[in-house]
Amino acid sequence: MSEPAPAPSPHRVTLFCSDVDGTLLDHRRTLSDRTVAAIRAVRSAGHAFVLCSSRMPASLEGLERLCGVDPTPLIAYNGGLVLRADRSVVTDVPITPGDAREAYAVCSRLGLHASFFAGDEWYAWGPDEWTEREATITAVDPNPASAHDYVTHGWVDRRPPHKVMAMGDPALVDELETALAGRAGMVTYRSKPTYLEIASAACSKGDGLRALAGELGVDLADTVFFGDNHNDVSAFAVAGTAVAVANAVDPALEAATVVTGHHREDGVADYLEDWLASR
Numbered sequence: 001m002s003e004p005a006p007a008p009s010p011h012r013v014t015l016f017c018s019d020v021d022g023t024l025l026d027h028r029r030t031l032s033d034r035t036v037a038a039i040r041a042v043r044s045a046g047h048a049f050v051l052c053s054s055r056m057p058a059s060l061e062g063l064e065r066l067c068g069v070d071p072t073p074l075i076a077y078n079g080g081l082v083l084r085a086d087r088s089v090v091t092d093v094p095i096t097p098g099d100a101r102e103a104y105a106v107c108s109r110l111g112l113h114a115s116f117f118a119g120d121e122w123y124a125w126g127p128d129e130w131t132e133r134e135a136t137i138t139a140v141d142p143n144p145a146s147a148h149d150y151v152t153h154g155w156v157d158r159r160p161p162h163k164v165m166a167m168g169d170p171a172l173v174d175e176l177e178t179a180l181a182g183r184a185g186m187v188t189y190r191s192k193p194t195y196l197e198i199a200s201a202a203c204s205k206g207d208g209l210r211a212l213a214g215e216l217g218v219d220l221a222d223t224v225f226f227g228d229n230h231n232d233v234s235a236f237a238v239a240g241t242a243v244a245v246a247n248a249v250d251p252a253l254e255a256a257t258v259v260t261g262h263h264r265e266d267g268v269a270d271y272l273e274d275w276l277a278s279r
Contacts, residue, residue, distance in 0.1 A: 079208025
């Protein structure tokens with residue numbers, strides 16, 4: 001593993017912020033005992049450790065509880081919703097209702113599953129294999145109302161979504177990505193061949209990190225961000241130290257300040273342990 005960046009002054013707080021899937025979680029899609037211990041040690045030393053993900057807040061809170069700590073700030077939906085420890089809002093950047101309706105229309109035409117996430121509400125397309133898979137991964141159940149109810153009843157206008165997750169056959173997902181490419185207010189991210197995540201173009205993980213650092217009074221030079229994928233690169237550009245896990249995609253590896261171990265080998269914990277030892 002590469003050597004960690006020099007530690008800042010002992011009188012200054014460092015804000016550690018980590019992506020979740022593919023970065024922080026182990027092969028079981030959960031936090032290993034070693035990772036939990038490392039996070040607790042960092043917090044006990046007076047520093048902050050915050051989760052940053054495309055996941056909804058309720059899913060991040062489930063991981064937070066595994067650490068056995070009081071609630072901490074969260075960066076959900078790739079920076080679209082930044083919350084303080086008391087769950088009051090720092091920044092809230094949803095997809096516009098018009099863009100959300102267009103995503104719904106295209107998914108309906110193509111026969112793709114589309115889940116709509118607004119705050120802590122998840123409106124799934126229906127009780128299908130994709131809903132079951134997402135519930136298993138995130139440990140969160142969808143709202144009894146469907147995505148169709150959400151759009152047709154006008155809830156999309158009153159509480160627009162922070163994320164739309166389209167799931168299905170890769171060729172159909174390709175068609176959806178192409179159909180939405182011309183809408184300037186939306187960004188799409190292919191987390192896997194069968195998944196397309198859709199968010200507002202006005203937010204990013206980098207924006208989320210910058211907003212939370214400002215809220216906590218932490219200089220960006222004293223921030224450390226852990227990531228593995230394309231949507232982490234914006235945060236790497238903002239953070240004082242950008243740490244890619246060994247399994248990261250090439251753009252993330254190229255943008256990183258430091259490369260730590262593979263996520264299946266507790267790479268984040270490895271970095272935190274060395275960082276604390278260096279103090």
